Amino acid sequence: xxxxxxxxxxxxxxxxxxxxxxxxxxxxxxxxxxxxxxxxxxxxxxxxxxxxxxxxxxxxxxxxxxxxxxxxxxxxxxxxxxxxxxxxxxxxxxxxxxxxxxxxxxxxxxxxxxxxxxxxxxxxxxxxxxxxxxxxxxxxxxxxxxxxxxxxxxxxxxxxxxxxxxxxxxxxxxxxxxxxxxxxxxxxxxxxxxxxxxxxxxxxxxxxxxxxxxxxxxxxxxxxxxxxxxxxxxxxxxxxxxxxxxxxxxxxxxxxxxxxxxxxxxxxxxxxxxxxxxxxxxxxxxxxxxxxxxxxxxxxxxxxxxxxxxxxxxxxxxxxxxxxxxxxxxxxxxxxxxxxxxxxxxxxxxxxxxxxxxxxxxxxxxxxxxxxxxxxxxxxxxxxxxxxxxxxxxxxxxxxxxxxxxxxxxxxxxxxxxxxxxxxxxxxxxxxxxxxxxxxxxxxxxxxxxxxxxxxxxxxxxxxxxxxxxxxxxxxxxxxxxxxxxxxxxxxxxxxxxxxxxxxxxxxxxxxxxxxxxxxx
Amino acid sequence: xxxxxxxxxxxxxxxxxxxxxxxxxxxxxxxxxxxxxxxxxxxxxxxxxxxxxxxxxxxxxxxxxxxxxxxxxxxxxxxxxxxxxxxxxxxxxxxxxxxxxxxxxxxxxxxxxxxxxxxxxxxxxxxxxxxxxxxxxxxxxxxxxxxxxxxxxxxxxxxxxxxxxxxxxxxxxxxxxxxxxxxxxxxxxxxxxxxxxxxxxxxxxxxxxxxxxxxxxxxxxxxxxxxxxxxxxxxxxxxxxxxxxxxxxxxxxxxxxxxxxxxxxxxxxxxxxxxxxxxxxxxxxxxxxxxxxxxxxxxxxxxxxxxxxxxxxxxxxxxxxxxxxxxxxxxxxx
Numbered sequence: 121x122x123x124x125x126x127x128x129x130x131x132x133x134x135x136x137x138x139x140x141x142x143x144x145x146x147x148x149x150x151x152x153x154x155x156x157x158x159x160x161x162x163x164x165x166x167x168x169x170x171x172x173x174x175x176x177x178x179x180x181x182x183x184x185x186x187x188x189x190x191x192x193x194x195x196x197x198x199x200x201x202x203x204x205x206x207x208x209x210x211x212x213x214x215x216x217x218x219x220x221x222x223x224x225x226x227x228x229x230x231x232x233x234x235x236x237x238x239x240x241x242x243x244x245x246x247x248x249x250x251x252x253x254x255x256x257x258x259x260x261x262x263x264x265x266x267x268x269x270x271x272x273x274x275x276x277x278x279x280x281x282x283x284x285x286x287x288x289x290x291x292x293x294x295x296x297x298x299x300x301x302x303x304x305x306x307x308x309x310x311x312x313x314x315x316x317x318x319x320x321x322x323x324x325x326x327x328x329x330x331x332x333x334x335x336x337x338x339x340x341x342x343x344x345x346x347x348x349x350x351x352x353x354x355x356x357x358x359x360x361x362x363x364x365x366x367x368x369x370x371x372x373x374x375x376x377x378x379x380x381x382x383x384x385x386x387x388x389x390x391x392x393x394x395x396x397x398x399x400x401x402x403x404x405x406x407x408x409x410x411x412x413x414x415x416x417x418x419x420x421x422x423x424x425x426x427x428x429x430x431x432x433x434x435x436x437x438x439x440x441x442x443x444x445x446x447x448x449x450x451x452x453x454x455x456x457x458x459x460x461x462x463x464x465x466x467x468x469x470x471x472x473x474x475x476x477x478x479x480x481x482x483x484x485x486x487x488x489x490x491x492x493x494x495x496x497x498x499x500x501x502x503x504x505x506x507x508x509x510x511x512x513x514x515x516x517x518x519x520x521x522x523x524x525x526x527x528x529x530x531x532x533x534x535x536x537x538x539x540x541x542x543x544x545x546x547x548x549x550x551x552x553x554x555x556x557x558x559x560x561x562x563x564x565x566x567x568x569x570x571x572x573x574x575x576x577x578x579x580x581x582x583x584x585x586x587x588x589x590x591x592x593x594x595x596x597x598x599x600x601x602x603x604x605x606x607x608x609x610x611x612x613x614x615x616x617x618x619x620x621x622x623x624x625x626x627x628x629x630x631x632x633x634x635x636x637x638x639x640x641x
Numbered sequence: 642x643x644x645x646x647x648x649x650x651x652x653x654x655x656x657x658x659x660x661x662x663x664x665x666x667x668x669x670x671x672x673x674x675x676x677x678x679x680x681x682x683x684x685x686x687x688x689x690x691x692x693x694x695x696x697x698x699x700x701x702x703x704x705x706x707x708x709x710x711x712x713x714x715x716x717x718x719x720x721x722x723x724x725x726x727x728x729x730x731x732x733x734x735x736x737x738x739x740x741x742x743x744x745x746x747x748x749x750x751x752x753x754x755x756x757x758x759x760x761x762x763x764x765x766x767x768x769x770x771x772x773x774x775x776x777x778x779x780x781x782x783x784x785x786x787x788x789x790x791x792x793x794x795x796x797x798x799x800x801x802x803x804x805x806x807x808x809x810x811x812x813x814x815x816x817x818x819x820x821x822x823x824x825x826x827x828x829x830x831x832x833x834x835x836x837x838x839x840x841x842x843x844x845x846x847x848x849x850x851x852x853x854x855x856x857x858x859x860x861x862x863x864x865x866x867x868x869x870x871x872x873x874x875x876x877x878x879x880x881x882x883x884x885x886x887x888x889x890x891x892x893x894x895x896x897x898x899x900x901x902x903x904x905x906x907x908x909x910x911x912x913x914x915x916x917x918x919x920x921x922x923x924x925x926x927x928x929x930x931x932x933x934x935x936x937x938x939x940x941x942x943x944x945x946x947x948x949x950x951x952x953x954x955x956x957x958x959x960x961x962x963x964x965x966x967x968x969x970x971x972x973x974x975x
Binding site: 178185186191262264266268269319334335336337338361362363364365367369371372374376377524525526529530532533541542561562 | 690692694697704749811819824918923
């Protein structure tokens with residue numbers, strides 16, 4: 121075959137491919153896509169494409185996870201159903217949304233008053249009976265709802281009038297609205313629609329309505345014209361696309377296939393995005409990324425071992441090794457500039473000598489080295505191995521690392537010594553109660569301290585900020601002294617976006633309020 | 642029966658009857674294969690650490706909730722009981738419901754099948770469009786500069802992992818020169834041109850690896866065929882080179898190519914897992930990855946069974962294709 125004919129044979133398919141590519145729309149790949157000046161007033165219209173790392177499993181509120189940014193449930197749940205109350209992560213303030221008020225004089229009997237005129241997108245009324253129906257569904261026998269512990273606090277609900285529901289709790293809980301804000305019981309679906317399949321035909325009263333959902337590909341939500349908070353939402357359409365690979369998610373943003381992406385903290389990716397000219401909307405939270413220690417079994421049942429880990433680990437060095445120094449080290453439990461932050465209650469500085477003395481004591485008492493395994497998942501393997509390396513410099517420690525796809529079940533069952541976890545909160549309630557109260561089923565460290573239990577109960581039941589502040593001071597001091605968790609660094613949740621996206625606000629730990637977002641073009 | 646010249650006359654049997662017997666024999670082998678792969682996949686999922694109920698419920702699940710969900714999903718039953726129950730449903734055409742999403746598994750597979758089939762076919766067509774001319778040329782010019790260059794290129798392609806190929810293609814053809822989209826899928830029925838655009842890069846990623854393997858195999862077979870006497874005869878008759886290559890050399894050299902292409906197609910349909918994940922394509926590969934990560938044994942088994950059926954079907958097709966390509970195989974079977 122002649123050279124010319126061969127070149128022709130190869131050129132034809134290449135030309136065809138380029139023709140196909142050229143005929144399609146081009147891609148815009150600049151973060152400065154906003155060509156002119158940004159309008160001062162919100163602009164209605166447009167389609168926002170959000171690139172998420174995962175996809176919600178179900179649109180049924182009883183099958184949704186707690187309202188968190190790390191899964192799609194919070195974003196989609198709020199878009200479809202709105203929320204009775206909303207917690208602002210910047211201030212910790214719980215504000216009314218579809219509820220007009222949620223009050224109690226004794227922290228035990230709460231009166232929920234709904235706004236008038238609320239309608240589901242199928243035309244039916246969102247009233248007190250609908251709220252009662254939804255909450256009873258969460259609490260039904262056999263329910264595995266993530267809101268179960270919350271709704272099971274409810275002893276009775278009484279429809280006082282179409283807009284008023286009286287809720288009686290089994291125990292005083294002054295922070296009950298805050299808990300409600302964080303669970304999918306905050307999402308009220310049309311009772312009529314719940315007899316069908318909420319995954320194909322969800323009906324809520326939120327800012328958007330489901331148009332279509334192709335699993336593992338995209339979910340399209342369109343503006344709900346009957347949303348109570350007109351003229352919001354400003355967007356005509358919200359498209360959510362799950363792209364599991366972080367690099368490809370960022371590449372898709374650069375290529376103009378979306379205007380905003382969610383990242384659950386990849387420090388390197390965020391640095392790349394900032395360098396690329398994109399804006400990052402960060403939601404800073406209290407607590408942080410931690411490793412939980414199983415205080416119910418040796419060697420972590422010995423506080424000296426836990427304290428030795430705390431003193432023996434230099435977080436700055438660990439941060440350099442794992443995050444190239446980009447993370448904010450945790451030095452207090454509550455984040456700075458939050459109501460319960462006390463700058464005098466801080467984690468101790470690294471002290472290798474003290475760590476060694478503690479371990480020497482333990483070795484002397486037990487007659488053997490302190491042996492434990494750090495259980496980890498692939499995402500945190502480098503951190504676990506770095507901890508192993510750093511702590512192994514202390515004589516008497518014998519540490520191994522074991523990696524598995526998901527550590528959750530093993531941790532919940534208590535078959536671990538040390539495992540990655542997180543304590544992220546806007547307000548310490550309910551997270552600190554859930555994680556450290558000895559009566560909590562979510563207390564995976566099995567930590568038990570009657571003084572802490574009493575303080576957590578006080579902080580939960582009270583509506584008084586000063587009383588709560590005093591209680592959380594007790595809790596924070598005890599947690600730092602007893603070390604049931606090894607706290608490492610803050611993990612802000614981040615929304616990376618181009619300059620056309622305006623007016624970003626979040627709820628809870630970084631869930632986007634899609635009703636407030638607008639596009640400058 | 643003997644006829645003149647003492648030659649033995651073998652009675653002619655219809656081709657269809659011979660093929661029918663071959664098919665029946667093959668189908669008998671299918672059952673144990675399907676049993677092995679489906680039970681094996683269930684066993685492997687069961688043995689890996691983790692709990693599907695815990696994964697579904699998330700980090701804030703309590704032990705009581707996990708226990709309750711396990712009971713609801715039947716996960717507390719012994720493995721053989723779960724497997725027998727699943728087989729009983731399968732023979733009735735019920736592949737069960739996804740543990741994660743409660744969507745019927747068969748629905749989930751059929752929803753995603755068009756994406757994976759299109760990707761696989763496109764990749765194979767792209768590969769063959771390059772393989773056949775490239776192998777013909779390099780075999781004809783064996784030892785030449787072009788042949789050596791072809792070897793280097795195919796070695797390079799073989800040594801590149803597919804995720805790296807994918808990211809390089811994305812960088813070049815989606816970011817640096819934005820011709821194609823980075824991720825996503827547009828169904829053919831929505832917009833055929835956009836569909837081809839969205840399929841091009843993932844299909845090319847898959848095709849590049851196949852090209853490397855198939856070119857080498859076809860080239861080797863062609864080189865051997867080109868030494869045959871009948872090729873010399875064809876040349877001696879004065880037939881053009883291209884005619885000799887295409888009409889006389891290609892067909893008898895195609896058996897390995899057909900076998901490998903069939904296996905490739907099966908593998909591609911089985912789930913181009915890395916490519917579908919990187920390009921965020923809603924295909925069988927993504928379904929399988931999410932099912933494995935979520936310990937969704939019902940979906941994993943359903944997909945594995947389906948893929949096994951596809952493999953078996955493609956193997957049968959390959960055998961049929963052999964008989965078309967080579968009349969000697971028909972006579973051998975007869």
